[in-house]
Amino acid sequence: MASYQVQVEMEMKKLNKEMRLMKLKVHRRSNMEYILSEERESWYTAGEVCTQWGGTLVSVRDFRENEFIKGLIPSSESAWIGLNDIQREDEFENGNGEKTTYRRWEEGQPDNLYHNENCVEVMGGNGRWRDSLCLLTKRFICRRS
Known part of the structure; x- marks a missing residue:
């Protein structure tokens, strides 16, 4: 009986998370839709949540898109995007496999501090x-077509 109750509670938490996700404001740009999460998740979990929404962590294609997503994030915060170098150090790729060459690094970045920083966040204030560290919990931006 106790294990059934735990299972039900876990399902309820999952459903509540999905309901909160579906209630987020959808921002439109061209033929794409974007959401900024209210919840804070690790980079890995953020990607899973974006998949549940029907999209992926955003892979920023150009300056205009970067300016658009910067405008979604409060200036004092940051949010995960899909770019990472998990597979090979200094070879950044997008978690969804999309090829992009646009980069907007803050000065001195990427620095791989403590040899353990493999995921990319965008700053709300300046868009850099x-x-x-991928396991830190942050807000994140999902994109879908």
Whole structure:
């Protein structure tokens, strides 16, 4: 009986998370839709949540898109994007496999501080990017077509 109750509670938490996700404001740009999460998740979990929404962590294609997503993030915060160098150090790729060449690094970045920063966040204030520890919990931006 106790294990059934735990299972039900876990399912309820999952459903509540999905409901909060579906209630987020959808921002439109061209033929794409974007959401900024209210919840804070690790980079890995953020990607899973974006998949549940029907999209992926955003892979920033150009300056205009970067300015657009910067405008979604409060200036004192940051948010995960899909770029990472998990597979090979200093070879950044997007978690969804999309090829992009646009980069907007903050000065001195990426620095791979403590040899453990493999995921990329965008800063709300200036739109610059930093590499960060993937297990830190942050807001994130999903994109879908």
